Amino acid sequence: MLAFILRRLAQALMVMLSVAFIAFMLFQYVGDPVASMLGQDATAEQREALRAELGLDKPFPLQFAHFVGNALQGDFGLSLRQGRKVSTLIAERLPATLELSLAAAVIALLVGIPLGVYAALKRGTFSSQVAMTASLLGVSLPTFLIGILLILLFSVQLKWLPSFGRGDTVALGAWSTGLLTVDGWKHLVLPAITLSVFQLALILRLVRAEMLEVLRTDYIKFARARGLPDRAVYFGHALKNTLVPVITITGLQLGALIAFAIITETVFQWPGMGFLFIQAVQFADVPVMAAYLCLVALIFVIVNLAVDLLYFAVDPRLRIEKPAGGH
Amino acid sequence: MSTTTAAAPGALARFLDGDVWHSFKNSPMAIVAALIALLCVFCALFAPWVAPHNPFDMTSIDLNDARRPPAWMDGGSAKFLLGTDDQGRDILSAIMYGARISLFVGVASVLVSMVVGVALGLLSGFAGGRTDALIMRVCDVMLSFPPLLVALLIDGVGRAMFPNADETLAFGVLIVAISLTGWVQYARTVRGSTMVERNREYVQAARVIGVAPLRIMFRHVLPNVMGPVLVLATIHVAAAILTEATLSFLGVGVPPTSPSLGTLIRIGNDVLFSGEWWITIFPGLMLILIALSVNLLGDWLRDALNPRLR
Amino acid sequence: MTAPLLEVRHLRVEFPTRRGTLLALDDISFDISPGEVLGVVGESGAGKSLTGAAIIGLLEPPGRIAGGEILLGGRRIDNLPYEQMRAIRGKRIGAIFQDPLTSLNPLYTVGRQLTETILTHLPVSAEEARARAVKLLQETGIPAAEQRLEQYPHQFSGGMRQRVVIALALAAQPELIVADEPTTALDVSIQAQIIALLKRLCKEHGAAVMLVTHDMGVIAETCDRVAVMYAGRICEIGPVHEVIHHPAHPYSRGLMGSIPAMDDTRERLLQIDGAMPRLNAIPKGCAFNPRCPQVMERCRSERPELRDARHTRAACWLHAQEADS
Secondary structure: OHHHHHHHHHHHHHHHHHHHHHHHHHHHHOOOHHHHHHOOOOOHHHHHHHHHHHOOOOOHHHHHHHHHHHHHOOOOOEOOOOOOEHHHHHHHHHHHHHHHHHHHHHHHHHHHHHHHHHHHHOOOOHHHHHHHHHHHHHHHOOHHHHHHHHHHHHHHHOOOOOOOOOOOOEEEOOEEEOOOOHHHHHHHHHHHHHHHHHHHHHHHHHHHHHHHHHHOOHHHHHHHHOOOOHHHHHHHHHHHHHHHHHHHHHHHHHHHHHHHHHHHHHHHOOOOHHHHHHHHHHHOOHHHHHHHHHHHHHHHHHHHHHHHHHHHHHOHHHHOOOOOOOO | OOOOOOOOOOHHHHHHHOHHHHHHHOOHHHHHHHHHHHHHHHHHHOHHHHOOOOOOOHHHOOHHHOOOOOOOOOOOEOOEOOOEOOOOOEHHHHHHHHHHHHHHHHHHHHHHHHHHHHHHHHHHHHHOHHHHHHHHHHHHHHHOOOHHHHHHHHHHHHHHHOOOOOHHHHHHHHHHHHHHHHHHHHHHHHHHHHHHHHOOHHHHHHHHHOOOHHHHHHHHHHHHHHHHHHHHHHHHHHHHHHHHHHHHHOOOOOOOOOOOHHHHHHHHHHOHHHOOOHHHHHHHHHHHHHHHHHHHHHHHHHHHHOHHHO | OOOOOEEEEEEEEEEEEOOEEEEEEEEEEEEEOOOOEEEEEOOOOOOHHHHHHHHHOOOOOOOEEEEEEEEEOOEEOOOOOHHHHHHHEOOOEEEEOOOHHHHOOOOOOHHHHHHHHHHHHOOOOHHHHHHHHHHHHHHOOOOOHHHHOOOOHHHOOHHHHHHHHHHHHHOOOOOEEEEEOOOOOOOHHHHHHHHHHHHHHHHHHOOEEEEEEOOHHHHHHHOOEEEEEEOOEEEEEEEHHHHHHOOOOHHHHHHHHOOOOOOOOOOOOOOOOOOOOOHHHOOOOOOOHHHOOOOOHHHHHOOOOOEEEOOEEEOOHHHHHHHHO
């Protein structure tokens, strides 16, 4: 097991380094940082001076090392658009995105898994068809459209819920949370639902497919042949085996959530990292793009590792490497 | 029960007798989905001839016609069945032209993805060893990133590198961006099938005879792995269209001179609160129709091609 | 003669497909007496496993029983509602399947799967169930049974796993065990052990066995009687010794003749030309007639019933003549 963890850590490191490399390349070659900082009218000497100051005349590997060193401290320079430190900008926006993503993940899991189990057990019935069609709809609707439709219905027509921003937030040290105020919750509802739809539909379909596969296995057949009651067969045996692969895929989806948050944040003007990123892309604000990239990669890697460890905890086949002998 | 005939029927006859067509005939959803998809494709392909107006023709647009509601509401007119936008452009025509662009980008991206992915998958599965390991590593790293992020990045980079890109280049970057998000699925699937096929006797026999590896890959292995690839491609088209729509909605997709459905939705979104809902909703509906029907087709195709479910 | 434990009367199992309905089991009839071991032998696709599945009520849809009756202890079980059939499964009829690798749930310990089965059917306490589980494992020859209870299936080797499966099948003390190819997936060296174990345990627990296999060697070692199946029908049934040494049906003769023996002086093994017909192309009359070396006109048009033939019962017109004359 130790070997496994070490291997995964090494992989994670490789991913981070590749990402850092890409981010670095962005910095170096996409747009000219010197020109952006000095403007068009700088003299050649001024440019040279700035290049030396920024270390742009040093050999490539050194610059990369410098970049990585800075990155590890969270220093990505200044935003080209706003002129403020990138790390500050991101730190301000991180809590908003994380809260939104977690809320959406919870919704997707709490609704998707039971519905998926239901659709598998009641296969062929009308209600399961409805569930499957609804899930297909969920996968076919682009997230931004869902957001717009929800806004149209609940904000414009019914005027029940607000349609932009985060509402009143409470600062807990460096973290600002919207979960401690009613207003914050009201603002969270529509964006969280919007963000969760795609994941929910995916989880539903996945759980259903897995469950159907499991229900066809020999050990389920044997369990039935032993006369075990349906409840034990479905929820004792089948469900546990279904959830194991579902856990991993769901964990990986958490990363996708953070990306999709970009869209949701844009539609609802939610002040999170995603919104920041979109503005950076529109403006070609490379430092922000690079920083976002690295941060998201880091979150992914951490989530992946956590999921792997969880897998270990749940599936006994992975824990003990070799079977005992004897026949 | 009659026994099977001795002569081998032609390919068309085989298809019509096969499980795929039979499953299609028996599935009303598949038929409806196929019809809707065909209708959308038809409108999109032949938009210049089918659409009542040309929304890009500056001379035909009259600002007096702006913000008209759909024909069945007060203030609407039969000339503009689904209403007009803030510039006086007919929504129905805009949808058709927009669908055209959306479909174009979607299908083009999938084709590129497919070609790249299948080629790399074949190579990886067939060559094995370090080539395989390298390609799989790249796949792993790419899979760590959500597709939207990759598309956004490439788009952003493209913007930064070519600030004054002309329309063709902009489309090119967009298509590349979307293709790069999808090729991994093809590569992995094809690699898996290739590795299975590689060990089959007919491949080994061909190798022993001295047939060139490339020929083996394309003539023998490829037809056997195309089934799952087709299912993937169908579902991928819907995903690609949605990705493009999302990018355009966010303002980083197709150039503004060729608005796709996503662009139209964005334009409508700006006026959503003033009550002119039709500018957003109809393009949205069209988008949903296309994505849904393609997804349904893909779903049905997967079930039809899955031997275990028959 | 004691009353039979299991009676199968004119059982028919069909599979509706979009190309028409396929008859997979066509008028099968046989009995199993308490404590006896009946072998069911035949090629792949002859319908052996389906018969077992029909008996325990686990036919995979769209397969369904289209006719006939199955009686356990004199009462019909083929038309029981689901809950009642479930109560019978495990408690009165146990089952063993082919592949021990996939028969056990990989996520639960062996002990949990055993105690769960025991507690479902027997009114005992949890401790008692555990004690019984240990005893069952010991009976099946698994050393250090107490510790093994806490282990997972993947920690057992193939043969050990099948022992666990046997223990599970016997856990609720059934009267009949349907064993579907229990040794096919095991190493040859282990097959004999497992078969011997199965026979011994069933004898000790007083359970009858319906042993489905394509391996005549296993049949010869273990069974009291044997039924030979072909294309969804029984073509011969009788005491093992008789069927092996005095087969009356040409197909059985072909089967027995194709098995090499240690003292065989033949140069070539007997071979039956052709192949078993597919379910949608079963010939009229006797299903074996296209391949039969002793085919007569009558065989091509009329289907023979099982009738007495010297030492066994065979479904063959050859012996009708003898009985009639």
